[in-house]
Amino acid sequence: MLIYIARRALMAVSVLLVVLVATFLLFFAGPSDPAQAMCGELRCTPQRLEDIRRSLGTDRPVAEQFTEYFKGLAVGREIYVSGAPRTCSAPCLGFSFRTGIEVKEALATRFPNTAMLALMTMAIFLTVGISTGVLAARRRGTALDRGVVGFSQVFGSIPSYILGLLFALYTTVLYPILPRYANRSDGLGPWFVGLIAPAIILGLIYATGYVRYARASMVDTLNQDYVRTARSKGISEQKVVYRHALRAALSPVVTILGLDMAGLLSGTLVTEHIFGVDGIGKFAIESLRNDDLPIIMGTVLIGCVLVVVMNLIVDIAYSFLDPRVRLS
Amino acid sequence: MSAQPVPPQDSAAHDVAAASAPERNVVTEAPAGEVVLKITDLCVRFPSDEGPVNAVQDLTYEARLGRTLAIVGESGSGKSVSSMAVLGLHNPKRSTITGSILLDGNEIVGADESLLRRLRSNTAAMIFQDPLSALHPFYKVGSQIAEAYLAHNSVSKDIAAKRAVEMLELVGIPNPARRAKQYPHEFSGGMRQRAMIALGLVNNPKLLIADEPTTALDVTVQAQILDLVKDLQREFGSAVILITHDLGVVAEVSDDILVMYAGRAVERGLAKEVLARPQHPYTHALLQSLPSASEDSDQLQTIKGSPPSLVHLPSGCSFHPRCMVKDRVPGDPCATLLPELRVSSPGRQIRCHLTNPESVLDQEVVS
Numbered sequence: 001m002l003i004y005i006a007r008r009a010l011m012a013v014s015v016l017l018v019v020l021v022a023t024f025l026l027f028f029a030g031p032s033d034p035a036q037a038m039c040g041e042l043r044c045t046p047q048r049l050e051d052i053r054r055s056l057g058t059d060r061p062v063a064e065q066f067t068e069y070f071k072g073l074a075v076g077r078e079i080y081v082s083g084a085p086r087t088c089s090a091p092c093l094g095f096s097f098r099t100g101i102e103v104k105e106a107l108a109t110r111f112p113n114t115a116m117l118a119l120m121t122m123a124i125f126l127t128v129g130i131s132t133g134v135l136a137a138r139r140r141g142t143a144l145d146r147g148v149v150g151f152s153q154v155f156g157s158i159p160s161y162i163l164g165l166l167f168a169l170y171t172t173v174l175y176p177i178l179p180r181y182a183n184r185s186d187g188l189g190p191w192f193v194g195l196i197a198p199a200i201i202l203g204l205i206y207a208t209g210y211v212r213y214a215r216a217s218m219v220d221t222l223n224q225d226y227v228r229t230a231r232s233k234g235i236s237e238q239k240v241v242y243r244h245a246l247r248a249a250l251s252p253v254v255t256i257l258g259l260d261m262a263g264l265l266s267g268t269l270v271t272e273h274i275f276g277v278d279g280i281g282k283f284a285i286e287s288l289r290n291d292d293l294p295i296i297m298g299t300v301l302i303g304c305v306l307v308v309v310m311n312l313i314v315d316i317a318y319s320f321l322d323p324r325v326r327l328s
Numbered sequence: 329m330s331a332q333p334v335p336p337q338d339s340a341a342h343d344v345a346a347a348s349a350p351e352r353n354v355v356t357e358a359p360a361g362e363v364v365l366k367i368t369d370l371c372v373r374f375p376s377d378e379g380p381v382n383a384v385q386d387l388t389y390e391a392r393l394g395r396t397l398a399i400v401g402e403s404g405s406g407k408s409v410s411s412m413a414v415l416g417l418h419n420p421k422r423s424t425i426t427g428s429i430l431l432d433g434n435e436i437v438g439a440d441e442s443l444l445r446r447l448r449s450n451t452a453a454m455i456f457q458d459p460l461s462a463l464h465p466f467y468k469v470g471s472q473i474a475e476a477y478l479a480h481n482s483v484s485k486d487i488a489a490k491r492a493v494e495m496l497e498l499v500g501i502p503n504p505a506r507r508a509k510q511y512p513h514e515f516s517g518g519m520r521q522r523a524m525i526a527l528g529l530v531n532n533p534k535l536l537i538a539d540e541p542t543t544a545l546d547v548t549v550q551a552q553i554l555d556l557v558k559d560l561q562r563e564f565g566s567a568v569i570l571i572t573h574d575l576g577v578v579a580e581v582s583d584d585i586l587v588m589y590a591g592r593a594v595e596r597g598l599a600k601e602v603l604a605r606p607q608h609p610y611t612h613a614l615l616q617s618l619p620s621a622s623e624d625s626d627q628l629q630t631i632k633g634s635p636p637s638l639v640h641l642p643s644g645c646s647f648h649p650r651c652m653v654k655d656r657v658p659g660d661p662c663a664t665l666l667p668e669l670r671v672s673s674p675g676r677q678i679r680c681h682l683t684n685p686e687s688v689l690d691q692e693v694v695s
């Protein structure tokens with residue numbers, strides 16, 4: 001068990017290193033000059049371009065930039081911002097080109113907003129998705145089953161920004177039954193309830209997928225021999241369905257859950273924007289508009305790290321769910 | 329007879345069978361022990377896109393305490409479907425069941441869920457073919473057995489867990505306390521099937537249905553498992569239904585036999601007699617195709633053709649398209665008229681138009 005986890009963790013670390021290198025190459029060794037892009041076209045004086053190159057370090061050879069970048073991530077480094085050196089503690093992601101704030105800090109203040117939204121969304125899509133999927137699987141072939149599958153397919157194929165906009169319009173503008181987003185500094189209570197509206201619509205959109213995963217997985221396990229054995233023991237149908245069939249049906253769902261959570265935690269671009277949630281997704285879009293390269297790079301890196309970390313968590317969760325994994 | 333079955337190796341079992349059949353030639357429905365299961369005119373039908381699947385039709389048989397009934401037939405002949413019906417395991421929304429199944433005096437056909445729950449495992453238990461897929465991969469073997477005990481006995485979890493260990497010991501699993509804490513995939517095939525038997529017997533049921541309990545195992549383990557079932561039956565005096573397509577197995581452990589073809593019973597009688605002198609052409613063909621240890625095993629015949637579709641059964645006798653002696657019946661009724669299951673000789677029933685089946689089939693072997 002420990003060996004299994006250690007092996008998975010080691011693998012995650014090596015993937016992480018590859019991700020770091022790839023991100024670096026993508027931003028610094030690509031064919032385009034990031035300094036030129038950030039400088040803009042109209043206001044770009046040679047002096048300004050030079051400043052940007054220096055602060056990014058792109059005036060130096062790639063190999064040197066590379067070691068400097070990793071040194072920053074590992075132990076911190078000094079970065080020139082507008083000609084003056086500033087310390088950037090590890091893991092150093094640089095400074096915002098626009099505001100001069102450290103990228104790490106800028107992300108850290110926004111991450112809790114995204115994370116809370118992600119958790120609330122998960123709570124909704126797991127309960128709604130799995131319970132509805134189980135219900136459909138137990139009644140498979142009936143009108144209810146067909147209705148659930150059909151509805152989830154139609155609802156799930158409407159673009160999320162349309163659903164998000166309509167939902168925001170109806171619940172917070174036309175009929176303001178749900179509170180709008182409030183910053184954490186305005187109090188945790190208002191902050192939390194302000195996330196309910198985006199969590200509901202996002203949760204329902206994701207639930208359409210989970211209904212189908214859970215249904216398919218349950219249809220499969222309900223037909224398994226061990227479920228027949230369970231039923232032949234004389235235990236209640238509730239136990240047969242939940243303790244025996246659902247327990248086994250959850251394993252495949254956990255994989256998808258891990259990837260979805262990595263996606264949600266790295267920020268929902270559209271939904272955060274529509275509901276004004278000051279999260280990573282909204283921040284990334286704003287930075288893109290401002291050509292704020294260090295921040296864009298930081299958000300991309302966070303997304304990649306989250307995917308790796310969530311995969312590791314999925315692997316560990318698997319080993320708790322399935323003893324065959326744990327003991328092999 | 330080319331297909332003389334292997335004689336039972338266990339002389340005790342031989343004696344039991346002989347004792348229940350006092351005179352070889354004047355056997356009536358040799359009774360021994362109370363009837364725990366009485367199935368009458370059972371039909372099980374499943375809806376399908378092509379039309380209803382007639383998995384079991386007009387099935388009538390009974391199982392008695394202390395006796396082993398073998399149900400044999402090619403795969404798809406309705407053996408599993410009919411025995412799962414005994415525990416009410418077919419989803420009522422996806423099957424139509426008619427006829428009567430009296431289990432220890434309780435009508436199973438149309439029974440409500442609470443009655444079925446009371447009877448399952450407690451009165452009748454079932455062991456399935458592949459113990460790896462029949463045990464839940466995520467739960468420890470001991471707890472899976474304890475769960476069945478807890479369902480019918482108001483005892484603490486500790487006591488149920490102890491009971492599970494006792495059962496594992498009873499079925500001959502070494503180190504039962506440690507084994508109880510392991511998962512099914514940590515068991516070997518034979519040990520898993522022993523664990524399944526322990527699960528089946530944990531509530532001391534009157535009827536144990538073993539659905540091809542040895543098919544997934546290798547030959548030496550098969551014999552051990554059958555011996556175990558036989559020993560336990562002698563110890564607890566329960567009725568056993570042994571479903572198999574291996575006639576060698578039948579010869580060793582069964583008292584009675586029921587041969588099924590395409591959902592119907594085609595021959596019933598005492599196992600030893602049926603195996604020695606089959607009267608239905610299908611039983612005869614099955615015995616011919618048995619890979620026996622005898623020297624003529626290189627002349628092994630398989631039954632020509634394949635079992636019929638259960639949606640579109642042949643007219644008349646379901647077996648007639650494959651029957652090698654149908655032209656021996658005067659008037660050629662086989663293709664048009666379904667034969668009734670009738671008493672052909674004392675203690676024997678066949679579903680066949682042949683009036684002198686034994687002599688016809690004897691000639692068949694010679695040719």
Ligand SMILES: Nc1ncnc2c1ncn2[C@@H]1O[C@H](COP(=O)(O)OP(=O)(O)O)[C@@H](O)[C@H]1O
Nearest residue numbers: 374381383402403404405406407408409410638
């Ligand atoms: N739930 C079901 N729905 C439709 N057909 C079924 C179902 N269960 C079994 N059958 C069909 O019934 C027939 C008899 O099956 P079964 O009793 O399992 O045969 P066997 O004698 O090999 O145990 C098979 O043709 C099988 O395909």
Ligand SMILES: [Mg+2]
Nearest residue numbers: 407408409539
């Ligand atoms: Mg079967």
